[in-house]
Amino acid sequence: MTPAARLSVKRFKPGQAVRVRRAFPPGHIRTPIYIRGAAGVIERDCGDCVNAEERAFARSGLPALPLYRVRFRQQEIWPGYDGPDSDSIEIEIYANWLEPA
Amino acid sequence: MTGFPSDDVPELARGVHDMGGLPGGPVDRHEHAVSLWEKRVDALLVLLTRKGVFSVDELRNAIERLGAEAYTAMSYYERWTASIAWNLMQRGVITADELGKRMAEIEAEGRQ
Numbered sequence: 001m002t003p004a005a006r007l008s009v010k011r012f013k014p015g016q017a018v019r020v021r022r023a024f025p026p027g028h029i030r031t032p033i034y035i036r037g038a039a040g041v042i043e044r045d046c047g048d049c050v051n052a053e054e055r056a057f058a059r060s061g062l063p064a065l066p067l068y069r070v071r072f073r074q075q076e077i078w079p080g081y082d083g084p085d086s087d088s089i090e091i092e093i094y095a096n097w098l099e100p101a
Numbered sequence: 102m103t104g105f106p107s108d109d110v111p112e113l114a115r116g117v118h119d120m121g122g123l124p125g126g127p128v129d130r131h132e133h134a135v136s137l138w139e140k141r142v143d144a145l146l147v148l149l150t151r152k153g154v155f156s157v158d159e160l161r162n163a164i165e166r167l168g169a170e171a172y173t174a175m176s177y178y179e180r181w182t183a184s185i186a187w188n189l190m191q192r193g194v195i196t197a198d199e200l201g202k203r204m205a206e207i208e209a210e211g212r213q
Contacts, residue, residue: 022106024114028162033115034122037106056162058155058191078122079105 004054004063007096012068016042017101020070020093028056031097039101040072043090051094066095117169139178146181155188163187 012018022037030052048064055061074087081087107122150157163184167175175183189195 020106024111028158028165029119032121033110033119034107036110052158055156056158058159061156061158077106079108 002054002062003059004051004061004065007051007065009063009066010095010098010100011066012042012045012095012098012100014042014044018042018068018070018098019101021097021099028053031093032091034077035072035091035093036097038072038077040070043069043071046092049094051096053094053096067092068095068098069093070098116165117167117172118165142178142181142185146185149185149189154194155192159188159191160184163191 017039018041019039020031020036024033024036046067046069049067050061051063051065052061069090069092071088071090073085074083074089075081075085077089146157146160149155150160160181161184164172164180167180167183171183172180186195186200190197190200
């Protein structure tokens, strides 16, 4: 079994509450460090994309992983954030980094 | 939620490239000229990735592993150049010996 095939693939629906896994592995990681551990909501399903974390190590990155755009509230991300309560940030995150919240 | 996600990020786990949320100073919005060598590096990467020699993810991975000092000191296309060289050696296209000799030749010729 290839490394990518060992990943558990979770499916989420728009509007579903999720949390970004709080993990700090070495490697080529597309989930920014500042968002790990944060709670958000699925904004849209971006389809299945080649797994960049795997392709970064000269492997195929297949099977493709679901990629989701996740919306977070800025006030929950940054200490001392003084913008409007409605301010949000959206980040595209691979399914292996998300858990149901 | 007891705190913010960025509160207790282990600093050793943060790559130099992963700078979201850190103070960055003002953004330079000026256009700047791209030099010939930079265009050539760009073209070289397009060729290498389209031919499947290595992927853009491998390009980025090697850039992220330059080390903080080199990453900060190098320009955008200097990082690409270092990463392309690394990946060509990783993939067995060139040897470090070939690259080192050619770099010394070019330096001796005084070329840019």
